[in-house]
Amino acid sequence: MKIDVLTLFPEMFDALNCSLMGRAKEKGLYELRCHNIRDYSADKHKKCDDTPFGGGAGMVMTPQPIHDCIRAVDGEHNALRIYMSPRGKRLNQQIVKDLSQCGDIVILCGHYEGVDQRVIDMDIDMELSVGDYVLSGGELPAMVLIDCVLRYVPNVLGNAESTVDESFSQPLLEYPHYTRPQEYCGMPVPEVLVSGNHQNISKWRREQSLAITRKNRPDLLENK
């Protein structure tokens, strides 16, 4: 899979060189290319923003550098072009799985009050949001998207981390996990987990999942 990111702050994506995602890139399991939108500005001061028509607070990203950058990166429109925005469709695990199957992706990261609508109309296939809150830029949402999509790319996760029975693919939230030592700070691991009785363990985990879901995300239990 190839991912092209359009941003005013390409350095932010150095964060993806760490951990699992860093290893996946080293192994050549995906290719990430970050493009600085400012490099495409035809303005003599490389300006990329301007005041909004109609007035109001904040600045809007100017269409020319973005449109030229997208054409340079994906001129044939082979990729799915995504704009990260608080008004986008809310990302969920099903969208993540679908995106992992869809081929190459271009992600546009906005700043300020977002980008000129004409660029969205001309060049963007899909607007996505990572949640109902506003950030100073679309870069962190883009990194969230990249991380969760790459987890479904073959061989990115090891056996130990597989995606098969995770929260959000199932209807319930995760049960509590424990590892060694069996007692820590005076707190023992729940007896049932060291009992060796796998039927009881499954039952306990399901009960815990239900209790946690009821407490934190009762909406997931509605009409079930």
Ligand code: 4G0
């Ligand atoms: C577009 C995405 C982009 C419009 C981007 C801000 C949160 C998300 C941006 C705005 C972002 C998200 C209207 C302020 C950049 N913040 N929830 N910030 N406005 O996915």
